[in-house]
Amino acid sequence: MTADYQARALHDPSTLVQELFRTCATTENFPRLVAEHFSRLFERPASFKKIPILNVRSPPQSHQDRALVRFRAMVQDTSLSTEMYLSTHHDGSCGGWGMYEAEAGSSSNASQVDYASLQECNVLWATSLPAESDWCADELDGLEPDQQLTADAAPSVPPVAQRSYKFPHSDRGHVGLQVKVYDKNEVDTFKSTDVVTFVGIITTEPCGLEHTQETASEVPTLHVLFTKSHTPNLLPRPFPRLSRPAGKDHHDSILGETANPVAQDTADTRRELISWIAEEALAEDLQAAEWVLLSCIARVQSRHPPLLPPSLVVSRFPAPPPVPSTVESPAPPVPTLSAVLGSLLPLTHTLNLSLEGLNKARYTPESKDEDLHAGVLQLPQGTVLLVSEGGVREGQLQERGIMNVRALQEVMDAQTLAYVFPFSQFSFPTDISCIILAEGRKSAFFRPELGIPLRAPTDPAAIAALYKPADQIKMPSRDKLASFRDLVVGARCGKVQVPEATSEHIQSQFVLERQGNRSVTADDLIRWMTVSKLYALSLHEPALSVETWQRAKALDDQRRALLI
Template structure:
């Protein structure tokens, strides 16, 4: 293939007879050329280290991104230009003769227009793994043209207008918060919604040649990956020592809740949500808990939502359509995300109607794994798959009800522990160990476990006997307790890279739950 993607596109057009099938032929052609994952490494990435302005005009780039907005109407383009030349993919956009000549309406076609952004909360090590072959340089900080379309306010990111010409593919394949790797030709063009303005601004625009879905683990993982007990123990010990003052049980609960995902929507089998109470508040409201840095070292997508009165009352948690444009919100996150909610920054004061709506959006997302998008005359609910860990200074969360609550219990040796130390102050394991941690949690995120008939019968009988032995009605176990414990056993099996829930796993789940309950005042 030519070093210029445009030359390859034009040559393919000249050899293709059917105009209607040409976009699909482009997708098939370029997708085949880069079918080997190693071949993709030779395409320059579009990211913070390689911003749009660092690339030549019409450069071939790849953009690992989250689809943020699919509400734009299709764009009409001239598929054949003067002299039977190829149209679309940004070709001829600056050709003044197009405005002077009569238009052959038979040559008009539609392309789908989306807005996509850098993956919110993507850990830096993911880019180091997937973009390792690319040489980064020092560029001026990128100023995204529409920062309101990124979930985290004021965060550095890349925002790009995406144009997809293989429309049947686009109609079925791209939905809000999905992750895709877009490969195409980079230009700067007016925003589709601003075309009728006298002086529309230019935004980075990617004319897609082909795309591929990105797994929720960012870096592909398989399950089971390896015998995990030793690595699992080391991971829990590191989380505890680095961010939770040596509390191993709290670290284990954080690990288990973070690897959870939606198993079923009918019936609902949703991730366990966790509140870690008695967690000290920071001296500086802007400080990030060390737990956030630790989780970002091992999980691919981690977002910290720092609750404060200002955040609650002045920012949006749910996406909202304003002035013909979808503004993002804190909770517009891709599947597989871990969301760490910190309550330590909330001080005395009033919560506005917007703040109450924001709190309600978080709770509804925890309860049902759905998020409402607010439009002028309607609301639409979209499915989510995000795990939540809440850090609360009080006896329990001040705002949310979660499935699991465990008070922090620092180890006796952890005196004057700094829960808010910066990332560079955290002692990290050797790189080989870190990679094993990442493989463990990644494979657990995509894993599935079963339960044998014999184990199921044992669990049922064990639960019945436990109910009979309950000392008082207030301590009586319910069917919800059984469901909760089964979910916990499943997460334990996943964390051990086991294919089945076994009797020993069940016993571990009971013991972990019993230790948790002893910490909670009756």
């Protein structure tokens, strides 16, 4: 297809849909034809990047009516009623995609309606992607580094958008849209918290959440032409980084298998990453930083049998310094670790706990009048959640607070989140890795699987450094930061196999451990296996070696010794 045709699609997609309809031999499953046509038209990355972006920086009102846009979003609510539309108007033109027949050419006589032309489209509510890091958004949007600086300086829309209760963090800038999907092949594929890029025609229409169309308010509406799905990590990164070329030359043979320069580079990058996390956010505690790294790459590997990401508590984490009394209603300081994780991970969110927030917030999605209100924990799969208990003070945890604590504990234990309906509730799968920062020797609210005490500083300046703002973090060079991200995101994409030799070694060592200490149980073996696989992932090793198993087990033994 010519560049002129692609330009027309960008400028006037509605006309191209009408032209495609007129040249179509049959209207059967025309929405599938539309999806295939437009997805082929923009299948090349360079072409796809030309589609204008719809996001907080470029909200719906900044685009012309019926413009072509792409909206990367989280599916928030799939319970909206389906909508009927005339696929063919009286004049033979195409219906759907918000193209309605001119009033003069239509008839109010229901007997003249061709019921064979009635088709159904699915209606969803989608929001800006919660927990998405700025650097991840810029990369997915296709912005170059110089464009990213310009975009970061661009003003955002006011934080309160239409139906802000449908966004998990309603006080933050976001976009919420009514999305209409015409392709039947995709109607049943979208689930709550799925991440999808919707490409379609933006306009405003009455909201399908309203019970009567006569009183329904107008909301931004996206008529979908085609979609692009995303992996849980959003960004593609190779795993493993260490891979020897198929044709090894003589020099490679001389080096030998133990002298793989790529593997050594990965180990060096891992060590530098741990050092950076420790120096900037964890009072130079390398051991705590290593466990944070392992938690960041943990994800759901399997549900049957359950191989879930272990939750981690970093205990003895000092509370933030007191805020001067001259400051009215200060926001609780955010741990510096939040910004550090945000610079490494595509999806991460920080939850600053307080009794007031626990007692007032809604952590689980709840349906009210057939309208799903978002919960704080309605997050995309692949999110790393940092929970800080630094803002908790003495007081009473009320009923809602207790329910919120239970909901987050259920996410940690089973990776499921309850959706509450008027007469029932249903649990849906999640994939959220949790890291808790606790002031005491253990968490005040939660029972995480793993714990590591921070070698906490006592110097006020060192404590304050744990809560320094993001602009005071000493960032690595651009290339080094890219290497850090490649390591972390690539590890989250990877899988580790256990060779037979390693498996036999693990079994024999477990038997020896049991003989020497009868308190060792199968739970210990499961934990060692989990930790060793995470350790291997952090080194980008696709197979668990005996050496890596031993190092990972020693790391876990050191951690447990610190808890005594």
